[in-house]
Each structure stands twice: as structure tokens, then as C-alpha cells.
Amino acid sequence: xxxxxxxxxxxxxQAGLASGYHLQxxxxxxxxxxxxxxxxxxxPNYYDSLKLFSPARxxxxxxxxxxxxxESYPLKEEVIRYLAAYxxxxxxxxxxxxxxxxxxxxxxxxxxxxxxxxxxxxKTIINASGSFHSPYTPTIKGRDEFQGQIxxxxxxxxxxxxxxxxxxxxxxxxxAVQIAVELxxxxxxxxxxxxxxxxxxxxxxxxxxxxxxxxxxxxxFPFWRFGKNAPSPSSVIDLGLYKERLAAGKPDxxxxxxxxxxNGVIWPDGKKEAVDTIIFATGYRPNLGYLKDIGxxxxxxxxxxxxxxxxxxxxxxxxGLEGQRSFASATLRGVGADxxxxxxxxxxxx
Numbered sequence: 001x002x003x004x005x006x007x008x009x010x011x012x013x014q015a016g017l018a019s020g021y022h023l024q025x026x027x028x029x030x031x032x033x034x035x036x037x038x039x040x041x042x043x044p045n046y047y048d049s050l051k052l053f054s055p056a057r058x059x060x061x062x063x064x065x066x067x068x069x070x071e072s073y074p075l076k077e078e079v080i081r082y083l084a085a086y087x088x089x090x091x092x093x094x095x096x097x098x099x100x101x102x103x104x105x106x107x108x109x110x111x112x113x114x115x116x117x118x119x120x121x122x123k124t125i126i127n128a129s130g131s132f133h134s135p136y137t138p139t140i141k142g143r144d145e146f147q148g149q150i151x152x153x154x155x156x157x158x159x160x161x162x163x164x165x166x167x168x169x170x171x172x173x174x175x176a177v178q179i180a181v182e183l184x185x186x187x188x189x190x191x192x193x194x195x196x197x198x199x200x201x202x203x204x205x206x207x208x209x210x211x212x213x214x215x216x217x218x219x220x221f222p223f224w225r226f227g228k229n230a231p232s233p234s235s236v237i238d239l240g241l242y243k244e245r246l247a248a249g250k251p252d253x254x255x256x257x258x259x260x261x262x263n264g265v266i267w268p269d270g271k272k273e274a275v276d277t278i279i280f281a282t283g284y285r286p287n288l289g290y291l292k293d294i295g296x297x298x299x300x301x302x303x304x305x306x307x308x309x310x311x312x313x314x315x316x317x318x319x320g321l322e323g324q325r326s327f328a329s330a331t332l333r334g335v336g337a338d339x340x341x342x343x344x345x346x347x348x349x350x
Contacts, residue, residue: 005029007346008112008122010100010290013041014332015128015320017083018061018339020092023126026343028350031120032092033112035099035129039092040083042132043076048158049182050076053174054333061086062336079332100129100290110315124315124346126339127291127303131284131322138170138282142260146278153179153281159186162277168265170256171281172197177236179281180251189251192265196253199236199243286321308342315349317342 007023009016012034023030032039052059056068066082068074074082087094098114103125105111112120135152143150153175165187169180172193183189191197236242246253257265264275291297296313298304303318307325310316319339320330328334 003121004109005031005120005122006350007124007126008033008110008120009126009128010112011035011041011128011130011320012039012087012094012096013043013128013130013320014061014083015130015330015335015339016041016126017086017092018335019126019128019319019343020087020094021062021090021336022340022343024090024092026347028343028347030093032094033098033100033114033120034094034096037096038084039087039094039096040080042130043080043083045132045154046076047153047156047175047179048076049178050175052079052332054331059332060336061332062340064089066332103290103294105294105313105315108315123350124317126317126319126342126346127288128319129287130320131287134285134287135280136283136285137280140260141258142266145262146260146264147262148264148275149277151277151279153279154284156279159183162187165276166264166274167277167279168192168254168257168275169251169279169281171283172236173281173283174236176281177242177246179279181242181245183279184245184251190254191246191251192254192256194256197236197246199238291316308338309345317346 006028007030009019009030009032012032016032017039020030020032051073055071056066056074057070059074060066064086066074068078097116098118100112101115102113103110110122110125112122112125132154135154137152156179159182162183163186167183167187167189169176169183169189170192172191172195176191177197180189180191255268257267259266261272264273266272286302288297288303289301294313296303296310296316303321304311305318308318308321318324319342320335322330325338325341326334329338
């Protein structure tokens with residue numbers, strides 16, 4: 001309790017581990033507080049068939065390459081093993097089962113309190129807690145009347161429980177399409193979208209799309225210098241004949257329903273259709289409620305930051321936010337560069 005660390009990293013997933021690597025390289029005294037038993041982020045909770053949207057050659061944290069074929073797309077279990085091996089290789093100082101509940105600042109020093117009652121003192125904080133535990137689901141008229149099942153994609157694991165059901169997946173991103181295609185093998189599935197899904201080719205002129213993204217510098221383009229985050233990609237990377245599957249109606253696309261009734265959805269043309277399950281693949285919001293009392297967040301709970309540096313509270317930093325500095329900021333291939341940038345800013349503050 002009495003020791004004051006140079007920094008505390010909150011979160012031991014990919015963003016926290018990358019931060020730890022660079023902090024260790026700089027010789028700083030730090031801890032990584034991980035809410036779970038193992039520092040592998042939210043990967044164990046993702047759906048079973050998930051695989052990276054970028055090939056292995058572009059999907060490693062700093063200092064250690066993922067052990068997969070360069071042009072392959074690592075599966076969820078491969079990523080979990082990689083993250084566990086990464087923290088072990090660099091002997092990062094991880095304290096498990098420390099879910100942070102509250103942060104306060106007194107006389108220039110942060111006090112971080114966990115759910116189990118422990119307290120830690122630090123000159124700075126790197127928030128790398130991710131957003132998996134803060135899923136976003138839009139408000140839909142009639143939701144309270146609907147008697148079927150509603151869940152967010154964060155709760156989806158595999159299609160088995162949905163066999164022979166009528167399922168609607170809401171969303172038009174990579175996860176929404178991948179889940180809907182998988183479900184269409186065992187159920188009657190539709191994608192409910194505000195706009196039709198747009199696809200990008202996985203390979204262009206013999207190279208994966210991410211090769212060209214790196215060649216043209218989009219991974220490191222400093223959008224934040226223009227006062228805004230990097231725009232999110234609006235197209236789905238076609239990893240497995242997804243475009244052909246949607247064209248064939250497995251799953252089909254429907255304009256987003258405007259409300260629910262007791263047995264299902266009401267489509268824009270007024271037609272009512274019975275539905276068993278609705279899955280919202282509608283993304284996440286930052287999981288940073290513990291910073292509320294020190295003025296680091298806006299009224300919606302989003303961090304007030306520029307390129308991972310708090311715009312309101314000196315000594316507060318972030319790694320792993322979507323669009324933080326580039327298209328790749330919230331991904332395995334992007335957190336390393338952002339962590340290095342943040343650690344450099346943190347050292348200037350110290």
C-alpha cells in the first residue's frame with residue numbers, strides 16, 4: 001500500500017501486455033492488474049470459431065512473433081496460447097484477480113482500489129481494460145414486450161443452441177457477418193442492417209489486404225493530429241466466401257426492423273414476423289467507469305483523450321481504444337505501436 005509505482009497498467013490483455021513490454025524496456029517500476037485469473041484478455045469469452053482478420057505475419061505483439069504460418073489467420077485458441085506465452089517469456093509483473101473498481105487522485109498520486117479490497121499507489125495509470133464487458137445494444141421500441149431471446153454477440157459461442165430457430169443478427173461488421181453465416185448452417189438466419197454489407201477482398205494482387213494497409217501507412221497515420229480518432233472500417237473482410245453466401249441468401253439481408261412485438265420483429269414495411277432469437281453484434285463501449293470520479297470521462301463514459309493521453313487528468317493514459325491513433329489501435333497488430341507512443345509520453349510526464 002505504501003509503495004508508489006511509476007505506473008499501474010489496468011488490464012492484462014493484448015493492450016496491457018504490449019504496454020508492459022515497453023515499460024519493462026524503459027526500466028520503469030510497474031504492475032499489471034488483471035481482473036481474471038489469466039492475462040489473456042477477453043479472448044476466452046469470444047465465439048468459438050473466431051479467427052483473426054489479419055494474417056499472422058502482421059498479428060504479433062512487440063518482441064515475440066506468434067507461432068503460426070505467416071499467411072494463416074490464427075484461431076481464437078492460438079491467440080490465447082500466444083498471449084499466455086508472451087507474459088511468461090517476458091516475466092511481466094501481473095497481479096491476477098484484481099478487478100479495478102475505483103480510482104482517485106490525491107496530491108498528484110493515484111490510488112487504485114480493486115474489488116477484493118487491495119489498494120495500489122501510482123504516479124501514472126495506463127488504462128488497457130478493453131471494452132468486452134461493456135457491450136452496446138441499441139434501444140429498440142417494444143423490447144420489453146418481446147418474449148423471445150435477446151443477446152449480445154459477446155454471449156454467443158457457437159450455433160448449436162440455435163438449431164432450427166428463426167434468428168436475426170443485427171449488425172453489418174465482420175463479427176455480425178461471420179456469426180450470421182455460421183448460424184445459417186443450422187437455422188433460418190437474417191442480417192438486419194441499416195445499409196447493405198460492403199465487402200473488401202481479402203487478397204489484392206497476391207497480398208493480404210493488411211499488407212497494403214501497412215505499405216500505405218494507414219496503420220500509423222496520425223489521425224489524432226487532426227483532432228479526431230481514426231475512422232472505423234466500414235467494409236467486411238471476406239475471409240470465407242461470405243459475399244457469395246449473402247448473395248445466395250444464407251443468410252439474407254433485411255433492412256433494420258423498427259420495433260419488436262411479443263413474438264418477433266416488425267419490419268419497415270409493417271410486416272410482423274415471429275423470431276426466436278435476436279443477436280446484437282453492435283459493438284462495445286469503453287469499460288472505464290472506475291475513472292468517473294476524477295473527471296477523465298465525458299458524460300457518456302468515453303475517455304477524454306488525444307492519442308491515448310488524457311486531455312483532462314495529467315498522468316492518465318490509454319492503450320487499446322478503437323481508433324486511438326490508427327485503424328489498428330484496438331487490435332493485436334496495432335497495440336504495440338500505440339503502447340510505445342503512450343509510454344514515451346508517460347516518461348515525459350514522470
